Amino acid sequence: MDKMVNIYIAGKQYTVPDSLTIMNAMEYAGYRHIRGCGCRAGFCGACATIYRIKGDSELRFCLACQTKVQDNMYIASLPFFPTQKQTYDIEKVKPDQTVMMELYPEIYSCIGCNACTKACPQGLPVMQYIAYAQRGEYEKCAEASFDCIACGMCSARCPAGITHPMVSLLARRLYGKYIAPESEHVDNRVDEVLRGDYDALIKELSEKPLDELKEMYNHREIEK
Amino acid sequence: MAAFEIKVDPGVYDSAMLDSIKKVEATRPSRIGAELRRMSAEEKEDVLRRFHPDYREDGFAVLRVGPNKGEKVPSELCDLLEGRSRVLGVKVDVAHPDYDTDVLIIGGGGAGASAAIEASEGGARTMIVTKLRIGDANTMMAEGGIQAADKPNDSPLIHYLDALGGGHFYNKPELLKKLVMEAPEAIQWLNKLGVMFDKDADGTMVTTHGGGTSRKRMHACADYSGAEIMRVLRDEVINRGIQIVDFTAAIELVLDDRGQCAGAVLRNMETGELRVARAKAVIIATGGAGRLHYQGFPTSNHYGATADGLILGYRAGAKLLYADTIQYHPTGVAYPEQMLGALVTEKVRSCGAQLVNVDGIAFMNPLETRDVTAASIIRECKERGKGVPTPLGSAIWLDTPMIEELGGKGTIEKRIPGMLRMYSKFGIDMRLTPILIYPTLHYQNGGLDVTDKSMTNIPGLFVAGEAAGGVHGRNRLMGNSLLDVIVFGRNAGKFASAYVPDVRLGVPTLAHVEKFQAELSAAGVKSKVESPLLLPSYTHGNPKFADTIKWGHAEL
Ligand code: SF4
Numbered sequence: 001m002d003k004m005v006n007i008y009i010a011g012k013q014y015t016v017p018d019s020l021t022i023m024n025a026m027e028y029a030g031y032r033h034i035r036g037c038g039c040r041a042g043f044c045g046a047c048a049t050i051y052r053i054k055g056d057s058e059l060r061f062c063l064a065c066q067t068k069v070q071d072n073m074y075i076a077s078l079p080f081f082p083t084q085k086q087t088y089d090i091e092k093v094k095p096d097q098t099v100m101m102e103l104y105p106e107i108y109s110c111i112g113c114n115a116c117t118k119a120c121p122q123g124l125p126v127m128q129y130i131a132y133a134q135r136g137e138y139e140k141c142a143e144a145s146f147d148c149i150a151c152g153m154c155s156a157r158c159p160a161g162i163t164h165p166m167v168s169l170l171a172r173r174l175y176g177k178y179i180a181p182e183s184e185h186v187d188n189r190v191d192e193v194l195r196g197d198y199d200a201l202i203k204e205l206s207e208k209p210l211d212e213l214k215e216m217y218n219h220r221e222i223e224k
Numbered sequence: 225m226a227a228f229e230i231k232v233d234p235g236v237y238d239s240a241m242l243d244s245i246k247k248v249e250a251t252r253p254s255r256i257g258a259e260l261r262r263m264s265a266e267e268k269e270d271v272l273r274r275f276h277p278d279y280r281e282d283g284f285a286v287l288r289v290g291p292n293k294g295e296k297v298p299s300e301l302c303d304l305l306e307g308r309s310r311v312l313g314v315k316v317d318v319a320h321p322d323y324d325t326d327v328l329i330i331g332g333g334g335a336g337a338s339a340a341i342e343a344s345e346g347g348a349r350t351m352i353v354t355k356l357r358i359g360d361a362n363t364m365m366a367e368g369g370i371q372a373a374d375k376p377n378d379s380p381l382i383h384y385l386d387a388l389g390g391g392h393f394y395n396k397p398e399l400l401k402k403l404v405m406e407a408p409e410a411i412q413w414l415n416k417l418g419v420m421f422d423k424d425a426d427g428t429m430v431t432t433h434g435g436g437t438s439r440k441r442m443h444a445c446a447d448y449s450g451a452e453i454m455r456v457l458r459d460e461v462i463n464r465g466i467q468i469v470d471f472t473a474a475i476e477l478v479l480d481d482r483g484q485c486a487g488a489v490l491r492n493m494e495t496g497e498l499r500v501a502r503a504k505a506v507i508i509a510t511g512g513a514g515r516l517h518y519q520g521f522p523t524s525n526h527y528g529a530t531a532d533g534l535i536l537g538y539r540a541g542a543k544l545l546y547a548d549t550i551q552y553h554p555t556g557v558a559y560p561e562q563m564l565g566a567l568v569t570e571k572v573r574s575c576g577a578q579l580v581n582v583d584g585i586a587f588m589n590p591l592e593t594r595d596v597t598a599a600s601i602i603r604e605c606k607e608r609g610k611g612v613p614t615p616l617g618s619a620i621w622l623d624t625p626m627i628e629e630l631g632g633k634g635t636i637e638k639r640i641p642g643m644l645r646m647y648s649k650f651g652i653d654m655r656l657t658p659i660l661i662y663p664t665l666h667y668q669n670g671g672l673d674v675t676d677k678s679m680t681n682i683p684g685l686f687v688a689g690e691a692a693g694g695v696h697g698r699n700r701l702m703g704n705s706l707l708d709v710i711v712f713g714r715n716a717g718k719f720a721s722a723y724v725p726d727v728r729l730g731v732p733t734l735a736h737v738e739k740f741q742a743e744l745s746a747a748g749v750k751s752k753v754e755s756p757l758l759l760p761s762y763t764h765g766n767p768k769f770a771d772t773i774k775w776g777h778a779e780l
Pocket residue numbers: 045116119120121122123124126147148149150151152153154155164165
């Protein structure tokens with residue numbers, strides 16, 4: 001039998017098995033998620049959660065689907081946070097510092113408190129990637145922020161009102177589109193296909209009798 | 225960068241598991257570099273027939289009404305297809321719509337977002353409705369990668385043959401042709417939108433094998449491939465100002481008096497308010513069905529994967545194809561139970577981890593197709609009794625420390641950081657100890673039947689992504705679903721926007737819903753649930769709810 005623990009969902013007490021995640025414990029308690037639940041696997045950032053253990057002054061930040069309950073846990077869900085997403089035309093922006101200055105000027109008001117980094121359930125160096133963004137170092141910003149799941153907890157903590165996940169998303173798109181080396185082999189293959197190089201061949205292949213296709217499949221060469 | 229630090233929980237594996245780990249470690253040196261035999265066509269046939277869940281008669285029921293009457297589908301899906309409409313007995317004024325658009329897209333995952341971008345590019349007024357948030361979808365969770373034949377030693381023809389054999393030769397040729405021929409362009413399109421693919425310094429894409437591929441054509445963005453693609457697509461949809469109505473489910477399609485698709489009835493997930501959207505074309509992009517938990521399997525799918533689009537389409541008269549074929553991903557988390565059913569990406573095997581039984585024996589080549597691998601794991605546990613006992617059943621080791629031995633220290637952190645992080649949260653360092661897996665309900669191979677223009681037999685009703693069937697035959701290869709959502713999402717968006725200028729809508733109606741209900745009654749079917757399901761219900765064994773909340777309970 002599981003050990004039972006007491007948790008407090010928005011201040012109300014429930015007794016739940018200690019083997020459950022916060023997300024599952026809420027369901028055990030009778031809640032049915034509409035907001036605050038997406039992938040249930042740590043990828044989507046829907047289940048941002050703030051908690052405090054009774055008697056402990058430290059506020060903690062986590063994903064409800066990735067965190068086990070503990071005794072005396074006071075839980076607040078943060079399914080939505082009003083972040084600022086600026087719109088832009090990816091074809092028209094340039095991967096230099098001016099983009100950030102125009103779209104997200106508030107990043108230059110960072111006071112270096114590091115509250116964002118402490119809140120990040122993915123363990124990302126959030127303050128650092130904002131610094132990279134300030135300097136237009138998009139490759140570094142992209143790499144440091146790559147595992148961001150846009151849960152918004154950093155933004156909820158930021159005294160400067162910065163919307164970190166949107167800033168880093170812009171940096172990553174700039175990097176992916178403009179800065180990362182181009183893939184010639186992809187462009188070449190696209191040209192070949194558009195030129196019709198494979199049209200007759202694929203038609204012929206798709207019209208082969210089933211037995212022949214099976215034969216080909218079972219004896220195809222497999223790259224080591 | 226300093227290596228990722230993990231606080232290992234010494235109590236996470238019990239003593240029997242630890243003993244078995246010792247055996248795994250003992251055989252590891254001899255397994256490294258050893259070539260594991262591939263199964264013959266006959267051996268594959270045999271293990272599938274005897275152990276794949278698709279072959280379990282008691283998991284299926286025969287449809288009694290509708291376009292696929294007489295065909296078998298998973299029992300849970302059958303209950304929903306034969307379920308009671310949520311608009312019956314409710315006053316819905318379809319003649320006075322709350323929204324009016326050209327292309328209505330139901331679902332905000334990879335296919336829906338790709339469709340929206342192309343439909344708006346084609347000049348159509350476009351709107352997305354999604355019952356959760358845009359991006360809450362299986363696309364977000366696809367870890368492994370995306371296939372495309374763009375390397376010099378590869379070609380769309382080889383890709384075609386791989387996918388055809390993987391699908392047991394049931395793939396619809398016109399769809400498969402499109403999938404492989406447009407794959408390189410899909411990669412190029414995503415790259416131009418700013419998706420960060422793994423590349424070498426000279427720009428060559430890093431590509432690996434997946435189960436059933438004969439060339440290394442799996443492109444990836446670390447092990448966040450789907451997440452990276454989805455967040456870029458979402459950003460692009462928002463940048464383009466495409467209307468998104470979130471936390472709103474489509475609960476029924478609207479047809480017109482000429483049988484054309486003419487919109488949908490929508491329901492606010494939080495307030496229950498009903499609204500009507502009028503549209504000249506509708507694209508169903510509602511994804512899969514993992515949350516129906518066929519045969520009691522856990523699932524890797526996101527919270528909203530309840531096959532809603534299949535129910536809407538079927539009730540309106542659209543045909544299903546291969547709805548009886550389900551993909552069980554061979555490697556779902558079997559332990560610890562907090563992560564039960566979560567996906568352990570196939571990339572773990574592409575990177576070199578072997579499947580090892582309780583005695584430390586690698587019992588199969590880890591790169592067989594998914595269905596064969598899943599069936600073989602079930603056989604190893606059920607028939608041969610060589611599974612590792614866990615509190616929830618028996619499981620198989622995935623020998624992850626091999627990856628570091630093969631690729632060098634740091635390979636796991638570099639190539640599968642998401643996996644490393646997921647396990648670390650529960651006190652397991654997969655670089656040091658192997659992990660326990662068992663098949664998990666992963667993908668709906670079939671779906672609504674479409675042409676190569678992504679249209680169903682109902683004029684104006686399009687389907688894209690996992691909700692459509694045919695392209696993967698009866699079994700999908702890793703990396704072909706991310707490709708599918710991009711290629712066919714775009715395809716549906718393009719053809720839907722090209723279709724709308726000539727459409728003249730007649731009088732909107734829900735008569736088809738009543739007609740379907742009449743057929744149910746005539747066939748003596750008593751609906752067990754209201755459908756579409758919209759969301760699953762879980763109470764995790766709380767005895768207090770045993771009688772009050774049941775699977776598929778009608779009221780939100
Ligand atoms: S960087 Fe911010 S939004 Fe991204 S995962 Fe960390 S806390 Fe969440």
